[in-house]
Amino acid sequence: MAKLRFKIAMSLDGFTAGPAQSRKNPLGVGGNRLHDWAIALAAWRAMHGLKGGAVNESTPVVEEQLANIGATIMGRNMFGGHPGPWDRKEPWNGWWGANPPFHHPVFVLTHHPRPTLVLEGGNSFTFVTDGIKAALEQARRAAGEKDVSLAGGAKAAQQYLNAGLVDEMEISLVPALLGAGERLFDGGRDLGGLRPVRTVAAADVTHLKFARRRTG
């Protein structure tokens, strides 16, 4: 069965976004700092239609993360913030622009129904109101033979981790402090059956990969 693969960047003090997230500053105060290492890479820039960039120890990590993904799941906040019902007159199309970088179906966890949003470049956002398992089933169907990416944010990830539904997790640990914001791990004591399988150390980030302990 297609794997559910979760990747996220986290600060040394455990935050995946800074405080005071807003439309202008979707990653919160200081949150962009978590992605500097990625944005510098040629592999990341190519995905966003940009030229140039670095090749370093992080390159194979990012290439692996981007490969063989057929659908993405994300939380409402990661799609476009604003808790509560969608604005029917002027529904916001999220933080991802007219041509988001996914190029496959994206499933958004929300309590508030909304018709599927189709954007350029093979991107669609389907709003799932019946829970994380339903979203995973829909994403797996859409992904076909490929895997499903769990993009975040922290709350969506916690739900999937606690339910033991994540097959692979990669934390890109950035050696900086945010001081406040959204914590990835907030009170849980187990990693939902995941165990460390490999670590890649780059100069500006450390990639910690975990995978499910397979039984039988």
Next chain:
Amino acid sequence: MAKLRFKIAMSLDGFTAGPAQSRKNPLGVGGNRLHDWAIALAAWRAMHGLKGGAVNESTPVVEEQLANIGATIMGRNMFGGHPGPWDRKEPWNGWWGANPPFHHPVFVLTHHPRPTLVLEGGNSFTFVTDGIKAALEQARRAAGEKDVSLAGGAKAAQQYLNAGLVDEMEISLVPALLGAGERLFDGGRDLGGLRPVRTVAAADVTHLKFARRRTG
């Protein structure tokens, strides 16, 4: 001048000790898990008078940490818990036993005066009541040409980090969750002038070393 070198083990969710620390369980619930990687090492066992043990990627890291240390600083809680004035009738001699593993002068940060405690094996505990700078000065004098080790816990480390007094920091990141306990980084946004200088990945722990940015 002798460096102040801080080393500590931290869980993936940012804790350096578990909840409910007690005499019976000085590292709190689950806290021993943070040190499994070290206790397995021949280098660590030799320091504690034990034979056998493993040699792996962590070995040179621990050898470097133990080398050239002439004095240690620690917080009251790390010496022996129990906030408040010392029991004069039956003062506890701490968690470290009759022959602690330091074999050099240790300086304990406390608000409550107490005569220096001399134990076996060249160990002494001097109780410093006039602040972190005074403790550092005393420790540097005692260390002579050697460096000073900052052993923790989290609160003592935060004070030295925030004051920009730490020259080197090594976080041994353990890929497990404690869920609660003592956080190393709790609201601060800078690393007191420290920047990452090298990462060592072992199978069961990742060592993240930081050093002061020297100017001039």
